Amino acid sequence: MATTAGQKLLLVDGKTGQVTFEASWKAAPNATFGQSGDPHEPFVSLDLLLEPGKQQANGNGNGLHHHHHQVQLNLGPRTHGTQAAPANDERLVVSTPYGESVEATRTSVGSSEALQFLEDLLKAAQSTRRAQLAKLIIPSTAGYIARSDIVSLRLKDSEHVESVATFAAPRQYFAGGDVIVEGADECCGWLSHLLRRSAAGIILRDHDDTGVKINLQKASIALDAQLHDRLSFPWLTRSLHPRRTLAIIEAGRCHPRYGGTGPSVYGAAKALGIDIVAMDNVGHWMDDPEFRDWRMAFVPLALHDPPQEDFEDRIVATVRSCGIPIDGLLTLCESYMNPVARACQRLGFPTENPAPYLIATNKYETSVFEGHQAHLANSADEAVAIASSNDGGMPYPLIIKPCNGWSSEGVSLVHHKSEIRAAVDSIDISRHGTEFVMEPYCAGPEVDVNLVMLDGELLFFEVCDDMPKTAEDEDDFDDEEDGTTIDRHGHVSGARSDSSLNTFIEMCSVFPSSLPRREIEILRDSFHASLLRLGFRTGMFHLEGRIQNSTTEYAYDHQRGVVDLRIKSSPERDEAPQAWLIEINPRPPGMKGSLVIESTWGVDYWATTLLSALRDDERLRALSQPFASGPQYTCAMVFIPTEYDADRCEGIFDSDDIVAELFARRPDLARHVSRSGCLVHRGQKIPHPARDGYNSFLAWFNVFSRTSRTETLRLAAEIRKEVRYQFR
Structure with missing residues (x-):
């Protein structure tokens, strides 16, 4: 292989033609480089090292014009289309050992993203005066990229990565084969050749969170191991399916400005090369x-x-x-799923059987389907009569919840007949209807279970732990050390010690679950069987449930300072653990729950949902594969629910962005947050959970630790404690 050490990248002032910064570059094979025909190992990576000139690396001056080797280049006018570019634009130039200096352009390096990647790499070297290391991800097997941003998606939160640039276009074809490492005869030579062959470029971090310089060689080796773990699956498909158009019925209730999932849904569609027709109200x-x-x-x-x-x-x-050729329909609104499926049948579009949606989207029908002791009622009088009946009487505590419910609104834990009327009155019938279900309360650990299926086959499955809710704070939770019960005023649910919440709204979900392996297998087998028995075959499903007779319980550990699952010291009953299904949602998890899975496991539920609707089976199977070694860390999704004194406050939010404020004050915590969002703005009137029947969140944080689950829970508790806001 010919050396490239004598080749340089230059930043040139577009007005004066002076070189303001230069760095030599060289590309070198690493441990992953070589010929590969394995579709499960469809890439090679190449190291691209950039080293500033010696004087610049020593910090003597700000540019070449201060030194004896100052150069001035005359590259002619820059054009963009037919218009000349501004004369003072900074220009990126490739200089060869043969004295040639050629401007790098979007055309010469293959894409504007590749050009920006080179500029970012060079400017990082300019600002730090240190060597910079990047990797090029080059497909080595022939095929069409399953989604254009697959490398960026799978490297989210890698501790070795500063940034990832996507060069690939949706559905782009890569020829694969051996990577030519010399002799390319293009205007920018070998560099252009490599960039054109690459699907993405990765800039490695050159310092850690404390500012300490990182050994780039060690970081390169560590990242290679991560690349093998995260990209060793067939993300290049054999077939190019015709570009298809999907109509989404109900285009998104919540505006992206206030935390809506639009960026995830439509971003996935764009990366997949799926055209979207949005259908909604004027x-x-x-x-x-x-x-x-x-x-x-x-x-x-x-x-x-x-x-x-x-x-x-x-x-x-x-x-x-509508005059647009449409290939499929999708809705994420549960009450629309049955009529949308029937419409698909009439239009000849791919769809699941419409009948299962009638059961899955009705809490009473789901409970009866699972064999629970469930009763349907329409009024408080009817509920009291059911609870008092000798034939239909139910053991306490019991759950009352609307049949058509969401966001845990109107869900109550009832301990005595005297609490039934208040529970029924808490349901907002204008939004959820008059029908509600009464069923036994399962006190076992609560979980969210997500599954991706293709023709009945389970492609992906994961479980997270839903920490106890404020409505469960009145139950006794043993202290791990001395057997006493912990303070019931918020410590178990994670709410503030002065919290007035008494709901089933989510407080914290932890990924992955720490339930015993056998209990996770029980959940997998039972819930998968329930979906098949119901009639579902293909799609993404978000189920909520509990483990009845679990061998674990939540306890407070004073030494570690967290509430978490622990093995029961003395099981109350000698009964085998069983899965208890609460509800079925034939869609991805709500709020921003899918983002946790995306970064923790590498699977994007919105992509699987879009591909299921079009029955794009090859890509559905490929993109449902998690990281080879499992989740990259423990992550807790921390919810900050709406709470204020309704007797003293009108409910006007009177703070700025509470996430930005926290991060500015506590950057040490910000380093452990993968994603986050403030969902409200100053001056916005927020309904009260008890007064208005709305459950809502003010903010959310995806908190992670690579060290331990305990540290994740500790960080989650600290973030909840440190969030500051006020109402008026």
Whole structure:
């Protein structure tokens, strides 16, 4: 292989033509480099090392014009299309050992993203005066990239990565084969050749969180191991499916500005090369010019929840009359799923059987389907009569919840008949209807279980622990050390010690679960069987449940300062653990729950949902594969629920961005947050959970630790404690 040490990258002032910074570059094979024909190892990586000139590396001056080897280049006018570029633009130039100096352009290096990657790498060397190391990810097997940003997706939160640049276009074809390492005869030579062959470029971190310089050679070796773990699956597909168009019915209830999932849904569609037609009410935010790049078209469709009787007919008529060739329909609204599936059948689109949705989206029908002792009621009088009946009487505590519910609204834990009327009255019938279900309360650890299926086959499965809710704080939780019960005022649920919340709204979910392996297997086998028995075959499913007769319980550990699961010291009953299904959601988890899985396991639930709707089976199978070694860390999704004194406050949020404020004050905590968001803004009126029947969040944080689950829980508790906000 010919040496490249004499080749340089230059930053040139576009106005004066003077070189303001130079660095030599060289590309070298590493441990992953070589010929590969294995679709499960479809890439090689190449190290790209950039070293500043000696005077610059020593910090003597700010640029070449201060030194004896000052150069001035005359590269001619820059053009973009037919218009000349501004004369003072900074320009990136490749200099060869043969005295040639050629400007690098979007055309010469293959894409604007590749050009920006080179510029970022060079400017990092300029600002730090230190060597910079990057890696190029070069497909070595022939095929079409499953999603353009796959490298960026799978390297989220890698401790060795500063940034990832995606060079690939959606559905781009890569020829694979041996990577030519010399002799490329293009305007930028070998560098251009390598960039054109690459799907992505990675800039490695050159310092840690404390500012200490990182050994780049060791970081390169460590990152190679991560690349093998995270990218060794067939992310290049054999077939190029025709570009298809998916209509999404109900384009997103929550605006992205306030935490909506739009960036995840439509971002995944763009990376997959799926065109989106958004169908929603006139005036929906997706019709704004701001979101034109997110969709091919916006088509008005009147939506009502619950849907009107003619909804199916109107969907079919809208699709047939909109003038756009559509290949499939998708809705993420549970009450629309049955009529949308029926419309798909009439239009000849891929779909699941419509019948299972009627059970899965109704809490009473789900409970009966699972064989629970469930009762349907429409009034407090009816509920009291059921609870008092000799035939239908239920043991306490019991759960009362609306059949058509969401966000844990209207869900109550009832310990005595005297509490039934208040529980029923807490249901907002204008939003959830009058029907509610009464069923036994399972006191075992609560879990979220997510599954991806293809023709009944389980492609991916994971479980997270839902920490106890504020409604469960009244139950006794043993102290691990001395057997006493802990303070019931918020310590178990994680709420503040002065919290007035008494709901089942999520407080903290921890990924992955620490339940015993056998109990996780019970959940997997039982919930998978339930979906198949119900009639589902393909899709992404978010289930909520508990482990009845679990061998574990939540306890407070004074020494570690966290509440977590521990093995019971003395089981109350000698009964085998069983899975207890609470509800089925034929969609990804709500809020930002899918982002935790994306970074923890490497699987994007929005992508699997979009691909399921179009029955793009090859890509669905490929993109449902997690990291080879399992989750990269323990992550806790911390929710900050709405809470204020409704007797003293109107409910006007009177703070700025509480996430930004926390991070500015506690950067040590910010380093352990993968993603986060403030969901409200100053001056916004926020409904009260008890007064108005709305459960909502003010902010969320995905908190992680590579050290231990205990540290994750400690950090989560610290963040909840440190969040500051006020209402008026």
